[in-house]
Amino acid sequence: MRVHAYAAPAAGQPLAPTTIERRAVGSNDVLIEIRYAGICHSDIHTVNGDWGPQPFPVVPGHEIVGVVAEAGADVTRHRVGDRVGVGCMVSSCGQCTNCRNGDEQYCTEGMVATYAGTDRDGTTTQGGYSTHVVVDADYVLSVPEGIEAAAAAPLLCAGITTYAPLRGWGAGPGKKVAVVGLGGLGHMAVKLAHALGAEVTVLSQSLKKQEDGLRLGADDYYATSDPATFDRLAGRFDLIVNTVSASIDVDAYLGLLAVDGTLVNVGAPAEPLSLNVFSLIGARRSFAGSMIGGIALTQEMLDFCAEHGLGAEVEVIAADQVNEAYQRVLASDVRYRFVIDTSTLA
Ligand code: NAP
Numbered sequence: 001m002r003v004h005a006y007a008a009p010a011a012g013q014p015l016a017p018t019t020i021e022r023r024a025v026g027s028n029d030v031l032i033e034i035r036y037a038g039i040c041h042s043d044i045h046t047v048n049g050d051w052g053p054q055p056f057p058v059v060p061g062h063e064i065v066g067v068v069a070e071a072g073a074d075v076t077r078h079r080v081g082d083r084v085g086v087g088c089m090v091s092s093c094g095q096c097t098n099c100r101n102g103d104e105q106y107c108t109e110g111m112v113a114t115y116a117g118t119d120r121d122g123t124t125t126q127g128g129y130s131t132h133v134v135v136d137a138d139y140v141l142s143v144p145e146g147i148e149a150a151a152a153a154p155l156l157c158a159g160i161t162t163y164a165p166l167r168g169w170g171a172g173p174g175k176k177v178a179v180v181g182l183g184g185l186g187h188m189a190v191k192l193a194h195a196l197g198a199e200v201t202v203l204s205q206s207l208k209k210q211e212d213g214l215r216l217g218a219d220d221y222y223a224t225s226d227p228a229t230f231d232r233l234a235g236r237f238d239l240i241v242n243t244v245s246a247s248i249d250v251d252a253y254l255g256l257l258a259v260d261g262t263l264v265n266v267g268a269p270a271e272p273l274s275l276n277v278f279s280l281i282g283a284r285r286s287f288a289g290s291m292i293g294g295i296a297l298t299q300e301m302l303d304f305c306a307e308h309g310l311g312a313e314v315e316v317i318a319a320d321q322v323n324e325a326y327q328r329v330l331a332s333d334v335r336y337r338f339v340i341d342t343s344t345l346a
């Protein structure tokens, strides 16, 4: 099946309309008619080659919401007409300890990424900036009623990537959580941490988005460009989730953690981050990382969002605005996720 898509032809090149081939629907596959695809900063890192060489052309997009158009004979979880989502992962071995523990993203054989990944049949996967996709039904999520489709799309990456560390490190009542960077991931981290009952502080470069941050559920909001912030908040937080797409001064942020506090890095900048171990030793602190989340946890997050009336704050765009949107994301001028209306691709 030949379908419309938007692809980057080579590293750092603007995206342009194209068509791509989707595989035939296998017995455990579903064909999804895509409605919305979010723009994640990871799409931009990939297209720009920040993370090293990638296969090109690449059709990015791993925040996909659509409707099941066809289901293979063995598919029981999803039916034609169901509203579904696909995140960053479309397959994994299913057998290793990590897969069996619901951590398919850490599959020892390597998870298959939704785009620029090597599929089990050796072909390169292509993502959600497209009208249709064929995905193994076990990696397809149910998008509950009650979350608007465009607002649900970013949950498939920004939502789960922040929900996983918040849940994993016990964000909840009595916990002080800071979120560094109020972009796509950051704004979901604020909403989710607030809904989980934690006390939430935003650490943003400036106070430009303070009103938004407080409206999204933050209790406090500080500018990291003001050195006084780091004195005022020293030793304060149990958990810091860093969503910044560039390098940060890790030691400065570790200094904001209480004894036994953890800084979880989900931001994935091109450059290595360095730290002084005394920032950890001095208060039994931890520095950790986290990548997206497993399928069961992703479904839990979607159900949690439906229950709490949460979705992303989105700016819906047409496909031909993708390159402009990339520039605005790079300039931290996103409030708070661009989402492509895929009906504009045809
Ligand atoms: P985004 O929307 O661009 O948000 C990043 C935010 O970081 C910006 O809005 C800005 O917030 C802050 N920021 C940007 N440049 C900065 C700089 N030079 N110094 C300080 N702060 C800066 O990006 P996103 O889509 O949320 O993604 C964020 C990062 O997470 C990316 O690196 C992405 O690849 C990564 N990611 C990781 C995973 C995972 O599984 N670990 C999953 C998805 C994405 P303020 O304006 O508030 O300062």
Ligand code: ZN
Pocket: 040, 041, 042, 043, 062, 088, 157, 158
């Ligand atoms: Zn992403």
